[in-house]
Amino acid sequence: MKLHKEGYTIMAVTAIILILINFGINYLLPEGYWIPRVVLVASIFVFLLVVQFFRVPKRVVHRSDRQIVAPCDGKVVVIEEVVENEYFKGPRRQISIFMSPLNVHINWNPVSGVIQYFKYHAGLYLVAWHPKSSTDNERTTVVIRTVEGIDVLFRQIAGAAARRIRWYIKEGDTVEQSTEMGFIKFGSRVDIFLPLDAEIKVNLQDKTVGSVTVLAELK
Template identity: 50%
Template sequence: MFHKEGYKIIVIALVIFTGLILLANKFLEKNWLFYLVALVLGVLLYLILQFFRNPDRTAPLDSNVITSPVDGKVVVIEEVYEAEYFKDKRLQVSVFMSPLNVHVTRYPSGGKIAYSKYHPGKYLVAWHPKSSTENERTTVVVSTEKFGDVLYRQIAGALAKRIINYAEEGQMVQQGEDSGFIRFGSRVDLYLPVGTKLDVELNQVVKGAQSVIASI
């Protein structure tokens, strides 16, 4: 199963792959060079298909937990001052996605979208400390039943040149539901109330809609 944001690119890649294989079959002898070209093209096509995969995920649908918005590795856990929406201290949990991770963004909790805003910006590497405030990004706040307002921020990286965000203010959403997509390596920051009990630690690998980030 592939994400809808990848349909066009996958079709183009298949057309190019097929055309190049036909050309190679016509002009190259069936020797090591032909098979090397076929292998390289096959690997590139496989990587494209892997990047746009969209596996079925079953979220717990539990208002007592916050699930990870994305697949990746926890790279930041710290108290920070969140200046855009809360304008006070929050507990930040950041998940870094490599180009090999699933890049679908999913709502960490069910509730009502209180805020959704796109910010143009730079393309610093995603693990740079200033990427949260200076890179291209989208900020989304979900008003939840148990945790209050929960903010997550999609952040573009050095390779991520397009952020897709489906969240619209006033919309009711469900935990684990598709909320967007980020092309190529990047990260997502999650901001929770200070004192929230976390169920993850640094360098832990998490899965979107399934791994519990925090619980009551």
């Protein structure tokens, strides 16, 4: 299993802490006591949980100039018409995907094109499903202009536990659909804003596979 570079430090620190805890318990408690065995099993479970969070899945992708693919793994929690005030300053169709701690947390470019706009916003750490998390939480805003000249906006949004947003793009970059653009650590949400005439291909509560699931088709 391939592991993501964003997890190297966290996995190393976690392993060191767990090893020290187990050594300490074994040193302090008499031989044959049951607590060290329980702590060892719990430590292995915790470490494997951290490791699985940073797994890098193998995905078979196809690229289409008309299709919008999911920028992350997760579950569709919002499909609605909203007014997007940061970039478009007008109505758009919003699709929000909630990422649980058990999901892969890599983020992918939903379309191919050129990065027209990028901005990082410091903010709060409300739970990811909170209605104001899209505008009040720590987040990034990315706008990609497709080859057809259509702007697609998406946001990486930190949650209550996710306080480490990473991105690997900047304004002016040319990106390809389904390629990696960033990472959010430990539970979060991604919002994507599409033209009103985009044909939505998912429903509420649908599970998405990042870089693969088709969210919508552009006219």
